[in-house]
Amino acid sequence: MAMDRAEKKVQTAPEDDYTHTQETVLDSGIRIKKLYTPQDTAHLSYEREIGDPGKFPYVRGIYPDMYWKRPWTRRLYAGFGNATETNQRFRFLLEHGQTGLSVALDLPTQMGLDSDDPLAAADAGRVGVAIDTLKDMEEIFEGIDLGKISTSFTINATAAIILAMYVAVGEKQGVSSEKLRGTVQNDILKEYMARGQYIFPPKPSLKIAGDTNEYCIRHVPRFNSVSVAGSHMHEYGATSVQQVAYTFCDALAYIDEVLRRGYAIDQFAQNISFLFCSRQNMFEDICTYRAARKRWAHIMKDQLQAKDPRSYILKFAAGGGGLWMTKRQPLNNIARATIVALASALGGAQSVLLAAYDEPFAIPTEESARISLNVQNILVHEVGLTDTIDPLGGSYFIESLTDEIDKKIVETMEWVKKNGGIVSLIEKGDIQKQLAQQAMQEEMRIQKGESVLVGVNRFVVDEDKTEEEMTFHEPDPLTRQRQVDRLNQVKRERDPQKVSAGLAELKKAALNGENLLPPLIQAVKAYATLGEMVQILKEIYGTYRAPSGI
Amino acid sequence: MERSPRIRVLITKVGLDAHERGAKLVAMALRNAGMEVIYTGLRNTPEMVAQAVLQENVDVVGISSLAGAHVETARMVSEALKKKGVGDVLLIMGGIIPKKDFEPLKKLGVQGIFSVHSTFDEIIDFIRKKVSPVLQVSA
Numbered sequence: 001m002a003m004d005r006a007e008k009k010v011q012t013a014p015e016d017d018y019t020h021t022q023e024t025v026l027d028s029g030i031r032i033k034k035l036y037t038p039q040d041t042a043h044l045s046y047e048r049e050i051g052d053p054g055k056f057p058y059v060r061g062i063y064p065d066m067y068w069k070r071p072w073t074r075r076l077y078a079g080f081g082n083a084t085e086t087n088q089r090f091r092f093l094l095e096h097g098q099t100g101l102s103v104a105l106d107l108p109t110q111m112g113l114d115s116d117d118p119l120a121a122a123d124a125g126r127v128g129v130a131i132d133t134l135k136d137m138e139e140i141f142e143g144i145d146l147g148k149i150s151t152s153f154t155i156n157a158t159a160a161i162i163l164a165m166y167v168a169v170g171e172k173q174g175v176s177s178e179k180l181r182g183t184v185q186n187d188i189l190k191e192y193m194a195r196g197q198y199i200f201p202p203k204p205s206l207k208i209a210g211d212t213n214e215y216c217i218r219h220v221p222r223f224n225s226v227s228v229a230g231s232h233m234h235e236y237g238a239t240s241v242q243q244v245a246y247t248f249c250d251a252l253a254y255i256d257e258v259l260r261r262g263y264a265i266d267q268f269a270q271n272i273s274f275l276f277c278s279r280q281n282m283f284e285d286i287c288t289y290r291a292a293r294k295r296w297a298h299i300m301k302d303q304l305q306a307k308d309p310r311s312y313i314l315k316f317a318a319g320g321g322g323l324w325m326t327k328r329q330p331l332n333n334i335a336r337a338t339i340v341a342l343a344s345a346l347g348g349a350q351s352v353l354l355a356a357y358d359e360p361f362a363i364p365t366e367e368s369a370r371i372s373l374n375v376q377n378i379l380v381h382e383v384g385l386t387d388t389i390d391p392l393g394g395s396y397f398i399e400s401l402t403d404e405i406d407k408k409i410v411e412t413m414e415w416v417k418k419n420g421g422i423v424s425l426i427e428k429g430d431i432q433k434q435l436a437q438q439a440m441q442e443e444m445r446i447q448k449g450e451s452v453l454v455g456v457n458r459f460v461v462d463e464d465k466t467e468e469e470m471t472f473h474e475p476d477p478l479t480r481q482r483q484v485d486r487l488n489q490v491k492r493e494r495d496p497q498k499v500s501a502g503l504a505e506l507k508k509a510a511l512n513g514e515n516l517l518p519p520l521i522q523a524v525k526a527y528a529t530l531g532e533m534v535q536i537l538k539e540i541y542g543t544y545r546a547p548s549g550i
Numbered sequence: 551m552e553r554s555p556r557i558r559v560l561i562t563k564v565g566l567d568a569h570e571r572g573a574k575l576v577a578m579a580l581r582n583a584g585m586e587v588i589y590t591g592l593r594n595t596p597e598m599v600a601q602a603v604l605q606e607n608v609d610v611v612g613i614s615s616l617a618g619a620h621v622e623t624a625r626m627v628s629e630a631l632k633k634k635g636v637g638d639v640l641l642i643m644g645g646i647i648p649k650k651d652f653e654p655l656k657k658l659g660v661q662g663i664f665s666v667h668s669t670f671d672e673i674i675d676f677i678r679k680k681v682s683p684v685l686q687v688s689a
Contacts, residue, residue, distance in 0.1 A: 107566035122619035123566045196568025361648050436574045447669045550574045
């Protein structure tokens with residue numbers, strides 16, 4: 001009987017078979033060989049090209065102990081509706097083993113608009129929490145000690161204002177800015193390339209990003225003041241190699257801006273972190289992360305002459321997977337999220353955040369959020385993943401591919417340099433066009449069935465009832481009205497003279513090219529609204545309308 | 551041989567949602583299929599869309615929505631179109647749209663709803679059937 005069953009299992013329909021007729025070629029042009037042998041790594045010196053964990057060039061990890069001592073930080077991108085709801089969700093997540101908070105902000109907040117702005121009509125409080133004034137920030141963190149947590153804000157165009165608010169809340173809790181830990185994404189360049197949430201033209205945006213970086217160097221040293229993100233461009237069509245190369249080019253632009261202000265690279269380097277995302281090819285992702293660490297270490301040491309070894313290390317968050325999540329047979333997405341988390345961990349990420357399985361439908365429910373975290377908890381606690389450091393290190397395939405990807409990253413960065421630099425390529429729309437074309441090719445491969453997507457173009461079921469059986473996060477239709485009411489109440493209760501004085505100082509600082517953070521913190525404390533502050537800056541810097549890029 | 555007039559399509563993003571990948575890809579695919587495509591870029595108000603529909607004299611308006619505001623967006627765009635007196639335009643939407651919202655969207659005049667897994671051919675066929683049934687028959 002048992003035998004019968006076993007035999008039956010082996011018999012699969014011909015279409016289920018997977019046979020290679022030729023070698024796989026990655027999007028970056030790297031050919032994956034059928035078999036790797038010691039010959040493929042013979043040219044690599046362990047000490048020089050790979051190194052122990054915590055040793056230059058950090059291929060095997062940035063810390064000597066890596067997850068053996070402390071597993072990666074498990075994050076979930078969360079935040080919706082208003083501050084009170086987000087506060088509740090955060091307390092829930094902290095109780096369920098989440099070790100860092102990740103705040104999703106609604107689109108009006110990301111675009112510097114108050115909730116009562118007509119353009120915010122459909123979006124206030126929808127994909128993240130609405131922050132109009134300091135009041136909202138105070139409530140999000142009520143009962144949560146800012147001295148004990150690390151908070152990551154996905155905020156770019158208005159990062160300076162959000163940081164100003166966080167600093168102000170810390171002050172009110174009695175936590176000095178020196179003790180605050182967390183991240184503001186503050187990576188405006190990739191907004192023009194892929195993510196789309198920009199307000200001002202690229203050059204003034206770079207200046208404002210520089211202000212945030214400079215302020216953190218001086219006053220919020222434990223904050224990662226910029227998380228240079230490749231994940232959005234990767235999901236937007238960039239290859240794995242481009243995701244790293246373009247991100248490094250962006251990072252170098254932020255570094256230039258800080259060095260220009262008279263700081264040394266070692267004062268700033270440790271404030272920089274990165275965000276990458278994993279896509280379908282697990283080994284490519286793992287090796288990309290390993291290669292990125294090596295290349296960054298060389299850039300910092302050889303090119304920028306950093307002296308402090310802590311400046312050499314590339315700290316990064318990884319995960320994502322939103323684009324890979326399918327709407328058909330959505331429970332399969334839990335398996336995909338597991339692979340994304342596994343790739344991130346085997347690649348040595350410092351923190352991991354995963355898209356939830358219901359990503360193609362809505363923002364996560366409490367249940368889908370919990371599953372997303374538990375995928376990571378299972379990897380940390382159940383399967384021995386953290387028992388030895390860099391378990392894949394030394395594999396002929398892994399070390400060879402890492403080396404090849406590193407070379408491609410160098411090549412791509414040189415191409416950017418030769419073509420006028422990253423800012424110029426963005427201003428011309430060239431990168432946007434390149435990514436759109438690559439995304440098109442990717443999409444066509446799926447539509448033609450050349451790239452398999454289980455449940456979508458292979459192993460399809462006739463009628464997928466899963467969606468009907470799922471429950472989704474339901475936005476509260478009254479969210480915006482409530483938020484507008486809160487905003488109006490704050491406006492009634494604040495001291496209008498302090499607000500005008502704060503806004504006037506902000507304007508003066510912007511006109512004089514001074515750092516905007518000190519006046520922003522003052523304005524924030526006077527409960528000036530986000531929209532009011534951004535409006536002042538729009539009048540000075542102008543707004544940006546991008547080339548269509550197609 | 552009679553040349554069929556090209557179908558004119560406006561692809562747009564309304565409100566603050568900036569997920570642009572799908573909008574751009576659909577715009578490119580429709581263009582490759584021989585349609586005249588205008589892509590508005592990000593952050594349009596419903597009024598801007600209605601104005602563009604009039605100015606460009608398009609047959610189809612395709613709205614891409616991936617941040618959950620699709621019903622609200624459809625309502626506002628329909629109203630703006632009505633205000634401008636535009637009645638004969640084919641309104642379609644694509645993006646992240648749960649099934650439960652299909653009915654409300656249809657009531658608001660959205661005739662075609664496409665998901666992240668819809669193929670370009672499905673979208674192209676749908677538009678061709680709806681916009682030029684006569685040409686389809688004679689072809």
